[in-house]
Amino acid sequence: MWDPTTYLTYGDLRARPFHELVARVRAEAPRRVVDVGCGPGNLTRTVAQRWPQATVEAFDSSPEMVEKARAAGLEAEVLDAREWTPWADTDVVISNATLQWIPEHRELLRRWAGQLPAGAWLAMQVPGNFDAPSHVLARELAASDRWRTRLGGAAPLGGPDTVSGAAEYADLLADEGCSVEAWETTYVQPMDGPGAVLEWITGTALRPVRAALGDADWEEFRGELGERLAEAYPARADGTTWFPFRRVFVVARTPRPTL
Template sequence: MWNSEKYLQYSDAQTRAFEDLSARIDARDPRRVVDLGCGPGDLTAALSRRWPQALVSGIDSSPAMVAKAREHGVQAELGDIREWSPSADTDVLLCHTAIHWVPEHPKLISSWLNDLPDGSWFGMCSPDDAGDGIHSLVEEVADRPHWRELISDCVLRLGEVMRPPDEYYDLLEQKGFRPEVWQSRHWRCLHGDDALLNDLEAAPLRPIRARLDDEKWEAFRAEFAPLLRQEYPQHTDGTTRFSTRMLFVVGHRAQ
């Protein structure tokens, strides 16, 4: 179960990436705007303010997230993006920090691009720091013999899921979109004891938390936390500093 309140506390990095992505979408008068993996809807609501004439909607697989999005005034629906397809009037399609949860996403993107109309825009962003300290530490603990059968299959393994940037570029170009692909690194500074662990619980560690009961979750945290503290030590001022790299993919199909 995704915790919408904790996710919103994690929203600084989410907001930065969303703003960077949506700023490159130059749609003038879109009819329909869809946010796949809309989460609690606070960022989707910003799309309604930007394009007040458009029908803006969100899709998310979490009932808690959909409920929170509706509180933000978003027309949110419960659904799996694997089973979704755009309608003929979808002029802007965004998938913000959700696509990396779907291993087969290149095939999905290809299908969406086929269905989008002339003049439409597609945009996605995703974590792209496979092999960094955080992901390596999660995999290290999850692959230990006493955890492997319980949680190894629900660990986010970016190195196995995300494709090289040029593959996304080629995919958009092959579908008649003018592509723009870039990466950015965002440095963050968190405050308090185990601040990074608490931050990770909001999103990257949620599938593991959902798999484990309270006792096993505390046992996992007890093994993971010391590794995290060693790799990302707390500074004398009480802060923990780390960075995340994001991949952005934007495409526009000419009229």
């Protein structure tokens, strides 16, 4: 289960990569714009504002997120991205911090590039910080003798093959005939206090761990991880904790017809 409230705790920090991604999509009058993994819908609404003439299609695999999006007035549906096929009028596809949850997402990108109409835009952003202390420490704790059995095989999201680098994604989509712009950005995020990094990953990477543990074990796991994270990300005297966060961006355009 996703908790939309926890996810939106750092809404401004989570929104910045989305806006920088969409800014590079130079579609003028798209017929249909799709938000793959719309979450609570707060960012999808900005897409509708940018392209008011377009049909906005939004979906997410989380019923909790879709319920939140619908409550905000967005027409969203519960759907797994692996089951989605673009309509013939789909001119823009946006996926923000979603595809890292799908191991076969590289094949999805290839398939979508081949299914989209000529001149369509495909834009995606994924976190690229799975080798950061925040995630390494969480994986190490989950794999320890103390927790491995209790977790029953569940583990925090992330590993060396979870996502690719910008150049690899650029190659992948260029091989499908697309023109591609790809880049990486490391945001040095200011967060409030030593527990902030734990709260950040609680809403995302630690979801599989939370689902596998009862309340008491979950609080114990969080307590142990919180101590390790406080050492890795020490707070400044003013209470601020710097949290470097790498993200990978790709904006591709399918081949336009030859005149």
